[in-house]
Amino acid sequence: MRTLLFCLCCLWVVTAPAQTFRASVLAGANLSQIDGDDLLGFHRPGVNAGLRVVALLGDRWRFGPEILYSQQGAKRNRNSINVSPYDAFRLSTVEIPLMVYYKDWRITAEAGASYQRLIDYTITDFRGEDITADLPLRDNLFALNLGVTLYLTEQLGFNFRWSRHVADIQQPDEPRLRGRGLTLRAVYTLGTGEPLPGRPTPDTPNPNAL
Known part of the structure; x- marks a missing residue:
């Protein structure tokens, strides 16, 4: 399924007229946590990088997919005194x-949903022992996303995104766990980039003014 979706994105880029779409390269980091693990706080850093293709629906609206490699999870704060049975979750999707x-x-404001395919994960308990086999997670995850991008130039912008899983990430009959994440990344738009407003110009002097 991942291969099919990736091929569709590539086909869209190749066949669509240049004026109807834009492609961007994305690179940054996640800070994530998991609700229900009692670790508390966005202490798990991870990579967030990939590609974006959007269709231009007029001057203001865009719509399209991204394909990302995203590291998520949770981590115990070393200064914490919480009583969680876990030390860390490491998820690669x-x-x-x-x-x-x-x-x-x-x-640019953004909203949408994402499909995440879990490709690898590790869970350790408070003693540092690997308990991955004791807590199976779902292979297919789904999340809601909200974000905003500030463009500094036509090509370069910085994106902030909040995301949250809409269902538990673990298999049934296990503790209820749902991930949340904050993402900060650079957005580099290829080609001419995103049109930006021009620099303000002084008003033309009024010849009748004294």
């Missing part, structure tokens, strides 16, 4: 968000 974007001035 291939993520495919499908997003709607609304652009105004240099700011």
Whole structure:
């Protein structure tokens, strides 16, 4: 399924007229946690990187998919005195968000949902022992996403995104666990980039003014 979706994205890029789509390279980091593990706080850093393709639906609206490699999970704060039975969750996923974007001035708001395929994970308990086999997680995960991008130039912007799983990430009959994440990343748009408002110009002097 991942291969099919990736091929569809590539086909879209190759066949669509240049004026109807834009492609971007994304690179940044996640800070994530898991609700229900009692570890508390966004202490798990991870990579978030990939590609985005959007269709231009007028001057302000965009719509399209991303394909990302995304590391998520949770981690005990070393200064914490919580009583969680876990020390860390490390999740590696291939993520495919499908997003709607609304652009105004240099700011673009975004909302959508994503499919995440879990490709690897490790769970350790409070003693540092690997308990991955004792807590099976789902291979297919789904999340809601909200975010905003500030463009500094036509090509370069910085994106902030919040995400949350819509269902438990573990198999049935296990403790209820749902991931949340904060993402900060650079967005580099290929080609001419995103049009930005021009620099303000002084008003033309009124010849009748004294």
